[in-house]
Amino acid sequence: MDTQLYLDLYYQMVLIRLVEEAAAQLYQQGKIGGFLHLYIGQEAVSTGVISARQPQDRVITAYRDHGVAINVGIPAKLVLAELLGKATGVSKGKGGSMHLADVRRNFWGGHAIVGAHLPIAAGLALGDQYQESNAVTICMFGDGATNIGFFHEALNLSKLWNLPVLWVCENNLYGMGTAVERASAVSEIRQKALGYDMPNSRVDGMDVIAVREAALEVIDNIRGGGGPHLMEIVTYRYRGHSMGDPERYRAAEEVKRWQENDPIGIYRRYLESHSITTAENLDAIDQRVEQEVAEAVRFAEESPEPPPETLFEDIYAE
């Protein structure tokens, strides 16, 4: 791996972190409405997975989608503009935080009905298989989503038809306030693949390099016709489920313990201890990101509202 790529992964993780912090602030100022699900703590998951894809590979995820949006290359300003409901936002202000998408970047959206996008992911993969493309679909979802029927139907179908799809479960230990072991008969989510005779793995989601390497290997195998794979990536969300979560279901101690395991901090130490780069270089990246996010916020705030007539646009193609 060349140094530039190492640094780029760092840049992406810091960018996600600062975009999320800016979003939290904008929400507190009343400029973002609705739900806001922050990705803070989980940055290494989408950064590692998405870094392993090729441009033809499709990505689809749930409503906790800001990280993926940044990783697929949507400029931060277009993400923030969408969060503010502006005409310049990726979804023209109609989607909001939960519904970012950029089809040109092969990002097929954040989806807010838990589990509903898994059958759609199977269909994306079916489309590629049908058209004999070598693309792989990467479908990300939470631990909570593995308890709904959609998950099981989609996994079964994908195995039955040998669809080129990577199922990525972001196990952050909670679905809203319900701990995995209170909602799932098996707390090791990977085991759910066994019933479908599907290859599976469990990866440390706080280690971006581990995630990337695992994803590279598996995606390669799927691309070669190996069929679907369920990858469970263990991680943790540092903030509430969405803004305003009273967090009665977990101890502050537990959050603190995980924060000591910060994916950005871990990666920083890795880069320095392996002499890949210096602290000064990393600080320079931090500063560049700070500036980029400040400019993105300004862009989003100064962007125009969608014109009234857009209310009736895009209901149908014809």
Place this chain on the structure above:
Amino acid sequence: MARITYREAISKALWEEMERDPSVFILGEEVGVWGGTYAVTKGFYDHFGPKRVMDTPIAEATIVGAAIGAALTGLRPVAELMTINFAFAAMDHIVNQAAKLRYMFGGQMTLPLVIRTVSGGGRQLGATHSQTPDAIFAHFPGLKVVAPGTPEDAKGLLKAAIRSNDPILFIEHATLYQTRGEVPDEDYVIPIGKSKIQRQGRDVTLVTYSKMLELSMKAADLLSKEGIEVEIVDLRSLRPLDMEPVIQSFKKTNRAVIVEEGWRSYGVGSEVAARIYEEAFDYVDAPIKRIAQKETPLPYNRTLEQMALPQVEDIVRAVKEVL
């Protein structure tokens, strides 16, 4: 009488019924440890324990399906679907199972089942999380659909629903939880399937329910200042639909406006207007007007979303148009 919120009224109804009858229990997502997404069941888990306040996995079809099964054994489950948008994931169990089992098996089965859920837009939650599809559920014989607009009705109707032996979809409104109103202190139930005159007037009949009752009341206040007195009929239940007070009022005013939050096409307004034309055609002095949501999925942007939702001014304008 005490002045309490819609949330407190629903919460009290649940609490009192659980105290009264050990066969009543709650199951749903985040109803226990979290205390309910809308804080309706706050404190229930600690008081009644995990046997009677069951946190479920995210599995709407099985929440409703398991509630149906438990009801068949004689229990009185109150299943909670976090919002009505997620009821679509449980659609088969609501409309194909709950609504049909009794009839299909010749009356052998009884389903004392309540499904509590929440409708309503206006909070910038985007297209999949902001719907008011109440009318869809009212389409199915075998299911009752109740949707209260005041704290008093919410409490009395929920108690009636829990004591009822039929499957009932009980639709609350996301932006009514803070609304306050007078609620009797004593134990009371309000019979399901009775519309109510919420305001008397002589000029125009306004037919509405749930959140739109609040907007209609505001419109009525504004109109009253101009000397126009509207009579407001609150349906409270979409199935059974009690047209009696609507027809009576219409025979007096000869004009009607129907206000609902959901989409106009195939909606509550369509049904009520058709019934007025069928049952009181000779009394019609002006075309009946329907106020409803614009025919588009709801956008996230606040301004666009408000454009799509019915507003007090729309009601005022419609009333003046039928006069």
